[in-house]
Amino acid sequence: xxxxxxxxxxxxxxxxxxxxxxxxxxxxxxxxxxxxxxxxxxxxxxxxxxxxxxxxxxxxxxxxxxxxxxxxxxxxxxxxxxxxxxxxxxxxxxxxxxxxxxxxxxxxxxxxxxxxxxxxxxxxxxxxxxxxxxxxxxxxxxxxxxxxxxxxxxxxxxxxxxxxxxxxxxxxxxxxxxxxxxxxxxxxxxxxxxxxxxxxxxxxxxxxxxxxxxxxxxxxxxx
Numbered sequence: 001x002x003x004x005x006x007x008x009x010x011x012x013x014x015x016x017x018x019x020x021x022x023x024x025x026x027x028x029x030x031x032x033x034x035x036x037x038x039x040x041x042x043x044x045x046x047x048x049x050x051x052x053x054x055x056x057x058x059x060x061x062x063x064x065x066x067x068x069x070x071x072x073x074x075x076x077x078x079x080x081x082x083x084x085x086x087x088x089x090x091x092x093x094x095x096x097x098x099x100x101x102x103x104x105x106x107x108x109x110x111x112x113x114x115x116x117x118x119x120x121x122x123x124x125x126x127x128x129x130x131x132x133x134x135x136x137x138x139x140x141x142x143x144x145x146x147x148x149x150x151x152x153x154x155x156x157x158x159x160x161x162x163x164x165x166x167x168x169x170x171x172x173x174x175x176x177x178x179x180x181x182x183x184x185x186x187x188x189x190x191x192x193x194x195x196x197x198x199x200x201x202x203x204x205x206x207x208x209x210x211x212x213x214x215x216x217x218x219x220x221x222x223x
Contacts, residue, residue: 031212031219032127038209039118039134043111045201046141050104053097074160077179078169085163092159096152103148107141124220131213135206142198149190157183 070089071081079085114134118127164171171179 031215035127035131035209035212035216036115036118038205038212039111039115039131041205042134042138042202043108043115046104046108046111050101050108053101053104070156074163077160077164077171077175079163079167089159092155096155100148103144107137107144110137110141124216128213128216128220131209131216135209135213138202138206142195142202145194145198146191149187149194153183153187153190 070093071086074085075081111134114130114137118130118134
């Protein structure tokens with residue numbers, strides 16, 4: 001009986017070629033599937049946002065009245081409340097809500113179109129380009145919402161000073177400083193909250209999608 005040689009056995013085992021668990025085609029298929037799922041998740045989130053905004057706008061149009069807070073700010077600045085002023089503000093705020101709804105709706109459509117293209121794409125290079133385009137669309141959606149905050153605050157500020165001018169109201173320096181600081185703080189808080197929300201809601205998915213994109217690029221380069 002030959003003598004058992006442990007060192008020889010270890011050497012033989014180490015020299016054996018390790019068979020990969022998955023081949024390149026299988027890995028590519030799994031990455032494609034997970035990438036499409038991530039895109040689908042973002043599509044669902046954007047649809048949920050659209051429905052929430054639609055529900056809130058419908059509530060305020062038919063049941064609620066959210067003008068009191070802004071009118072209270074105007075009254076503290078010395079503005080006399082009138083029916084015409086309330087009507088003007090109601091029309092302005094309705095337009096702003098419609099713009100917000102349309103913005104979200106446009107990006108829901110864009111996300112859906114991108115998802116359809118990614119979902120049916122089989123060519124690896126084209127799939128990579130579609131994923132890159134989708135990530136750019138998501139980033140554009142985030143920055144568009146931040147821009148809308150600046151736009152809305154700018155319009156409301158212009159409306160406020162317009163009303164002050166119509167009623168011949170001159171703000172004292174302390175009041176002007178307080179009003180300006182209030183606008184800046186409100187804007188910064190709104191932008192920060194939106195940024196945090198999108199970092200949580202979209203950031204995690206985009207990060208995973210980015211990893212898949214990097215792996216798909218490696219596969220393409222190796223082919």
